Amino acid sequence: MAVLQGAEAKLYLGGDFYGRPCIIKERFQKNYRHPILDKALTSQRIKSEVRANLRCRIAGIQTPTIFMVNFDTNSIYMEEIQDAVTVRQHINTVQAAELNPASACSQLKPLAEAIGRTLAKMHTSNIIHGDLTTSNMLLEGDPSELSLFLIDFGLSSFEASAEDKGVDLYVLERAFLSSHPNSQELFDCILAAYTDQTQDKNACKEVISKLDEVRLRGRKRTMVG
């Protein structure tokens, strides 16, 4: 069984759950933090992950099916999305193959729009992902089919406030621009599709203005030695 180690969990790949391809996500103990804090965070994140995963599916967003949770081993057993690449890998592949940045961008535009629409659905259901990055989005099968899956809901929460949604988008923007240089235009596409897809225009306006506010907190904040 292949093992991948992420920042907070080990992923055991290639398992089998009653005949279905399964991965086990085990949140291991973090010895650097206080045991009480570690226990609280681990169990809280397993619960958040499972809850948000289910809520997303109800909202019509693709996520891996969760088969089982073992609280003794802090493990989630879930469907392995086969033949998938992360959005991060896909963007890197396209950008590496296409020397002209403008045409790479136009190739990736449909993907950016699909991401924007998915996030709009998610926020309309008041789901805050909490760790939106291009590594936490998968494309199943042929990337041009845009079969997008959201994963890694450990930092998620269920909030209706514009502040939380704005911060969620801010986290994605930061991760997006730092992982993919020269991609501001793509992120703008995500936001445009997000705005377009959200039915409640007033609520959406509020989220975007919160996003601007949070950006300002980071960028223009007085920073003292």
Added chain:
Amino acid sequence: MVVAIGFEGSANKLGIGIVKDGVVLSNPRHTYITPPGQGFLPKDTAKHHREHALSVLKLALEEANIKPEEIDVVCYTKGPGMGAPLVSTALVARTVAQLWNKPIVAVNHCIGHIEMGRLITGAQNPTVLYVSGGNTQVIAYSDKCYRIFGETIDIAVGNCLDRFARVLKLSNDPSPGYNIEQLAKKGRQYLEMPYVVKGMDVSFSGLLSYIEEKAPKLIESNAYTPEDLCFSLQETVFAMLIEITERAMAHCDSNEVLIVGGVGCNKRLQEMMGVMASERGATLYATDERFCIDNGAMIAQAGWEMFRSGVVTPLDQTTCTQRFRTDEVEVTWRS
């Protein structure tokens, strides 16, 4: 052979250091210390810097055993920082540069910390956790830029610790953070408090409000001692910092981590980072208070790198700015 002198005064430390091709020749510093329960105000801090600038400069030259004519470049902190202290220190740098007829290089304070950390520890391409009274950032280098992967979305971690020290009326000598660290060693009981991580970003303002309000009551009722609260606060905020650093390392596939900035000399933070690093097969690089805390040599070192790559700041552009992002600087000296 290039000799650089650096002037740092962005916060309450006035530091002047001399660096000669990667060797720190001198690095004296004078700190403005306020009474317990009080922070430092820009006006009084600037006054402190003006009062001590010449004596610290004299000390820097004497300790290095360097004459002004041997200096090749004068470096100063352009920002970020507090306006008045920055300006008063830059004025000294501009004055000596003209007196000695030397070129000037304006340096970003955060870049100063990173370059000093790299020089002292020998880290090649680390993920950097930069933690101080004014800054909390997780930084990694790519493509001529120190990119900010994560940061605080409100106050800095050092600010959070300093303000809690004021609640407890701890001494600001040598620094409030140091005194919290000493008390925390005696803490036994862990109090759970708000833990706010959003992706690779953190937030401390809610946590600070929570503990500011709770602390006096908890101490009065003897439920928790001040030591317990310092311990719990450190455990919580440091765990948040380690978590976002680890996430950035996983994201960037990095196996080196460097801690810089004033909070970076906290031994407990270094210890926690060390555990995280060893569990993922990475190496931790950290320095002590001579180089973690704001100092002149770090400005000289960053300026030295910039100068060697051909950067010189024209005199009419030797201004200061309170807001100067780490990622605004083009890193001309790294490949």
